[in-house]
Amino acid sequence: MSRDFAKLLFVPIIAFATSLAHAQEAPDVLVKRLAEETLAAIRADKEIQVGNPAKVKALIEVKLVPHFDTTRMTALAMGRNWRAASPEQQKELTEQFKTLLIRTYSNALTNYRDNTMTYAPLRMNPADTEVVVRTAVSRPGQAPIPLDYSMEKTPDGWKCYDVVVSGVSLVTNYRDEFNDIVKSSGVDGLIKTLSDKNKAPQVK
Amino acid sequence: MNESALRSKMLCALLPLLAVVSLAGCAVGPTKEDPYEPFNRSMFSVHEAVDGAVMKPIAQGYVAIVPELIRTGVSNFFGNIDDLFTGINGLLQGNGYRAGDAFGRVLLNSSFGLGGIFDLASMMGITKDRNDFGITFGKWGFPQGPYLFIPGFGPTTVRDGTGWLVRLEIGPVGYIPDIPLRNSLYGLGYVDIRQQALATESVVDTAAIDKYRFIRNAYLRARRYQLYDGHPPPEDDDDSAPAPSAAAPAAAVPGAPPAASTPEPTPPK
Numbered sequence: 001m002s003r004d005f006a007k008l009l010f011v012p013i014i015a016f017a018t019s020l021a022h023a024q025e026a027p028d029v030l031v032k033r034l035a036e037e038t039l040a041a042i043r044a045d046k047e048i049q050v051g052n053p054a055k056v057k058a059l060i061e062v063k064l065v066p067h068f069d070t071t072r073m074t075a076l077a078m079g080r081n082w083r084a085a086s087p088e089q090q091k092e093l094t095e096q097f098k099t100l101l102i103r104t105y106s107n108a109l110t111n112y113r114d115n116t117m118t119y120a121p122l123r124m125n126p127a128d129t130e131v132v133v134r135t136a137v138s139r140p141g142q143a144p145i146p147l148d149y150s151m152e153k154t155p156d157g158w159k160c161y162d163v164v165v166s167g168v169s170l171v172t173n174y175r176d177e178f179n180d181i182v183k184s185s186g187v188d189g190l191i192k193t194l195s196d197k198n199k200a201p202q203v204k
Numbered sequence: 205m206n207e208s209a210l211r212s213k214m215l216c217a218l219l220p221l222l223a224v225v226s227l228a229g230c231a232v233g234p235t236k237e238d239p240y241e242p243f244n245r246s247m248f249s250v251h252e253a254v255d256g257a258v259m260k261p262i263a264q265g266y267v268a269i270v271p272e273l274i275r276t277g278v279s280n281f282f283g284n285i286d287d288l289f290t291g292i293n294g295l296l297q298g299n300g301y302r303a304g305d306a307f308g309r310v311l312l313n314s315s316f317g318l319g320g321i322f323d324l325a326s327m328m329g330i331t332k333d334r335n336d337f338g339i340t341f342g343k344w345g346f347p348q349g350p351y352l353f354i355p356g357f358g359p360t361t362v363r364d365g366t367g368w369l370v371r372l373e374i375g376p377v378g379y380i381p382d383i384p385l386r387n388s389l390y391g392l393g394y395v396d397i398r399q400q401a402l403a404t405e406s407v408v409d410t411a412a413i414d415k416y417r418f419i420r421n422a423y424l425r426a427r428r429y430q431l432y433d434g435h436p437p438p439e440d441d442d443d444s445a446p447a448p449s450a451a452a453p454a455a456a457v458p459g460a461p462p463a464a465s466t467p468e469p470t471p472p473k
Contacts, residue, residue, distance in 0.1 A: 100410075100411070103410050104407060104410045104411040107406055107407050107409075107410045108407045111403040111404075111407075138331075140276060140323070140326070141276055141279045141280050141283055141323050141326070141332075142283075142332065142400075143331070143332040143333055143334045144331060144332070146434060166426045166429060166430075167425055167426050167428065167429020167430070167434065167436060168421075168422045168425045168426050168429070169425075172425075173418065173421050173422055173425070176417065176421050177412075177413045177414055177417060177418065180414075180417075181413070193413060194413075197413060
């Protein structure tokens with residue numbers, strides 16, 4: 001009797017705990033957590049504010065990159081040319097594009113100290129596997145800038161595959177460039193263009 | 205002032221570019237929105253040269269010498285004039301709600317904010333908005349017209365540029381009778397805009413492969429987004445993208461059938 005009672009009580013608790021451990025952090029919760037943790041890290045560290053490259057890079061690579069689906073971002077930026085690329089080319093493109101994004105974001109990060117974020121309520125159905133998380137960045141004296149994250153559900157949790165700033169999609173903006181380069185110098189030409197750019201000294 | 209604010213907003217978060225020209229071979233044909241591309245590109249080069257030699261160093265010097273508190277006051281002062289025009293355009297677009305917020309900001313900041321030097325309204329939660337004659341003309345149905353890059357001014361279109369001329373014509377600074385003062389204010393306003401763009405600019409320099417095109421495309425998309433109040437209709441784009449990650453492995457197999465075409469990233473709603 002008491003055993004049954006224990007079972008009754010504990011089985012659901014164990015099941016519940018297990019499901020919690022596997023439960024995915026909701027996409028809006030994830031975005032908010034990452035944004036706030038990143039801002040806190042910037043505010044807490046003078047060296048990040050002045051752009052210490054090693055620290056900035058560490059912050060981005062450890063905290064943010066794992067939550068981006070860089071392969072899909074690259075595929076979207078390539079558009080129809082993605083399928084024309086061999087698997088090795090796709091891998092190389094993804095690597096170069098990721099490097100470019102990290103460099104870009106590193107450059108931007110140091111400007112974020114005075115930013116505050118606001119988060120719009122998420123509208124999604126439980127079954128959705130793709131959602132847009134809407135936020136806005138405010139800086140003193142300026143109108144807020146809408147910043148939307150396109151998120152997809154993966155076995156490893158929600159991941160971001162596009163960022164849209166004031167209606168300008170990162171991925172789409174690159175698609176125009178990539179398209180033209182592939183047209184004129186092929187997929188290898190694009191890989192070379194990207195890697196040359198990534199090797200160029202960081203502008204300040 | 206909205207122009208630069210817009211520019212910095214576009215750039216701010218991610219996108220960037222650099223004078224780069226590793227793209228020598230890149231044959232870029234004029235597009236529908238940019239029929240004068242060759243001309244615009246030469247204007248862009250003029251701008252880069254002159255700006256890099258004169259305006260940018262002035263803006264950098266301004267940031268280095270003038271304390272942040274004062275710079276913020278200057279930005280707020282000109283931002284207060286922007287708010288006035290945001291309100292006027294809200295009215296012209298029949299949007300009393302946006303107009304009311306903007307005029308409320310102007311009243312508050314002009315009085316208790318000491319002529320706009322302090323942005324009290326934002327502290328009280330009346331959020332700053334952007335609006336301008338270019339957007340009003342667009343909502344009234346005027347076509348955008350060709351894209352233009354104007355040295356010393358930046359990216360615009362015939363419609364947006366016309367909006368700016370209207371604004372300069374009726375702007376309050378133009379009514380100041382003391383000509384040296386008036387010109388100083390124009391100069392300070394310019395430096396203020398230019399310094400606001402500095403941070404964004406270095407990001408664009410890093411991000412862009414072809415800086416001219418990067419700025420053009422970002423400008424046109426951001427304006428479109430603004431025109432439709434953040435809900436633009438989907439662009440005509442036959443370039444449908446492959447591959448949510450589920451499809452990626454298939455795409456990685458040479459000769460695999462093309463992945464079923466998948467929808468574009470959800471457009472902003």
